[in-house]
Amino acid sequence: MPIKTLDTVVVNTGSQNDQHSASVPPVYLSTTFKVDLNNEAAQDYDYSRSGNPTRSVLQNQIGKLYRVPQENVLAVSSGMTALDIILRGLVLLNGTEDHTPTIIAGDDLYGGTQRLLNFFKHQTHAVTVHVDTSNFERFKTVFQSLDKVDCVLLESPTNPLCKVVDIPKILRYVKCVSPDTKVIVDNTMMSGLNCNPLQLNPSCDVVYESATKYLNGHHDLMGGVIISKTAEIAAKLYFVVNSTGAGLSPMDSWLLVRGLKTLGVRLHQQQRNAMILAHWLEDSCGFKPTNTNKATKTRFVGLRSNPDFKLHQSFNNGPGAVLSFETGSFEHSKRLVSSKKLNIWAVTVSFGCVNSLLSMPCKMSHASIDPEVRKERDFPEDLVRLCCGIENIVDLKKDLLAAMVEADIIEIRDNGKYLYNKLNNHLAVNTTVDNLHKPLSIYEEFYNEDFIRKDSELNAKGSKL
Ligand SMILES: Cc1ncc(COP(=O)(O)O)c(C=O)c1O
Ligand SMILES: N[C@@H](CCSC[C@H](N)C(=O)O)C(=O)O
Numbered sequence: 001m002p003i004k005t006l007d008t009v010v011v012n013t014g015s016q017n018d019q020h021s022a023s024v025p026p027v028y029l030s031t032t033f034k035v036d037l038n039n040e041a042a043q044d045y046d047y048s049r050s051g052n053p054t055r056s057v058l059q060n061q062i063g064k065l066y067r068v069p070q071e072n073v074l075a076v077s078s079g080m081t082a083l084d085i086i087l088r089g090l091v092l093l094n095g096t097e098d099h100t101p102t103i104i105a106g107d108d109l110y111g112g113t114q115r116l117l118n119f120f121k122h123q124t125h126a127v128t129v130h131v132d133t134s135n136f137e138r139f140k141t142v143f144q145s146l147d148k149v150d151c152v153l154l155e156s157p158t159n160p161l162c163k164v165v166d167i168p169k170i171l172r173y174v175k176c177v178s179p180d181t182k183v184i185v186d187n188t189m190m191s192g193l194n195c196n197p198l199q200l201n202p203s204c205d206v207v208y209e210s211a212t213k214y215l216n217g218h219h220d221l222m223g224g225v226i227i228s229k230t231a232e233i234a235a236k237l238y239f240v241v242n243s244t245g246a247g248l249s250p251m252d253s254w255l256l257v258r259g260l261k262t263l264g265v266r267l268h269q270q271q272r273n274a275m276i277l278a279h280w281l282e283d284s285c286g287f288k289p290t291n292t293n294k295a296t297k298t299r300f301v302g303l304r305s306n307p308d309f310k311l312h313q314s315f316n317n318g319p320g321a322v323l324s325f326e327t328g329s330f331e332h333s334k335r336l337v338s339s340k341k342l343n344i345w346a347v348t349v350s351f352g353c354v355n356s357l358l359s360m361p362c363k364m365s366h367a368s369i370d371p372e373v374r375k376e377r378d379f380p381e382d383l384v385r386l387c388c389g390i391e392n393i394v395d396l397k398k399d400l401l402a403a404m405v406e407a408d409i410i411e412i413r414d415n416g417k418y419l420y421n422k423l424n425n426h427l428a429v430n431t432t433v434d435n436l437h438k439p440l441s442i443y444e445e446f447y448n449e450d451f452i453r454k455d456s457e458l459n460a461k462g463s464k465l
Contacts (some may be wrong), residue, residue, distance in 0.1 A: 033046050065193070072231060075225050106153070170183070205228070284429075285419055
């Protein structure tokens with residue numbers, strides 16, 4: 001049978017051997033399952049902490065998305081739980097009298113990831129060395145300077161600076177010089193539809209995603225998925241999940257199976273909106289370095305001006321829908337994010353939802369990183385992060401523009417013919433707020449040409465890397 005494309009695979013839950021031939025898999029809320037002591041071998045479930053049929057349906061769907069057997073997948077209660085389980089199951093136990101478990105991680109990390117790594121440092125003495133993983137030479141220098149690295153934790157693009165990490169290159173290096181080092185990828189910013197680090201060659205050891213984001217897409221559940229390269233790794237992680245009770249609840253598993261069905265169409269529309277919006281912010285709103293203000297910039301992997309555009313494209317199917325920009329002024333960014341003119345953009349943390357979201361990372365998602373550490377890492381405090389939802393792009397632009405005008409960042413001139421960025425002294429012809437068709441066709445073309453690829457092509461590319 002020909003391999004189905006991934007957006008088809010997640011819609012189809014297959015036959016579930018249901019007694020009533022239900023089209024949609026039922027939700028099994030039961031915590032216990034009756035035991036037949038004469039036929040124990042045939043028994044798949046006894047207690048929902050250990051396993052639940054609805055969780056199994058979800059794990060099977062995620063397995064199809066990542067092209068691994070269902071046994072290699074674990075669904076847990078959040079993205080942070082996923083990382084916790086992986087570190088406990090694979091890394092923290094490596095400590096001996098002579099060796100402190102050592103992790104290398106990026107320097108642009110989601111605040112909660114940083115907090116968990118700090119927690120492990122204080123509780124278990126596992127050390128995390130942070131380096132800009134988007135700079136391969138720096139990564140290599142740090143790797144070589146350490147006696148033994150137990151784990152490399154990667155994420156690309158990074159949250160929230162959207163830096164591209166050359167995951168295939170790091171994998172080639174690490175697996176060549178230190179095959180026992182586990183390479184873990186947080187794939188939340190891409191989702192399994194855009195990137196599958198388990199199919200790169202060499203591949204990573206474990207991928208996890210916060211299912212709270214794209215996989216579910218509706219901001220009505222918290223969840224995490226862990227996908228292991230081998231059944232042996234999965235068994236070690238399952239032991240921790242069963243011991244701690246971290247498995248995802250039946251109701252959330254069921255909701256996630258439902259959310260997953262629309263992953264393809266949601267992501268397509270979200271990415272298309274993000275492509276249009278990022279180019280509009282850069283070209284028409286002037287969020288790019290000028291002689292007056294060098295500290296302003298639009299950050300998005302789908303921008304032609306991004307030097308890592310091709311690198312990102314070489315191992316991903318699409319750009320995702322998260323972008324960020326610096327206005328050049330903390331006060332103005334704060335005014336923008338506090339603007340009462342924002343009716344469509346919701347000011348909340350998180351991303352990957354059908355609704356468009358806007359946030360100020362230093363005050364919200366990344367507030368748990370010590371301000372001093374943010375400063376050391378040149379984290380821009382004026383950064384505004386956006387994640388496009390599935391709404392109409394014209395409405396999204398109008399809503400954001402009204403807020404930028406109220407925040408005294410943009411001035412509309414000549415009845416909308418020009419947009420003037422006051423912080424940047426940048427004047428641009430505004431072609432794209434009301435005129436939907438022309439710019440849309442340009443970006444559609446651009447989007448299709450550059451990013452829509454069949455995942456079989458990506459897999460073929462991955463194996464050549
Ligand atoms: C990149 C990334 N990884 C992991 C997480 C953690 O996921 P969760 O909130 O589901 O615990 C988040 C956000 O919360 C995130 O942005
Ligand atoms: N108060 C929360 C903040 C969650 S941020 C969620 C998401 N990863 C994002 O990047 O927006 C916390 O303390 O973790």
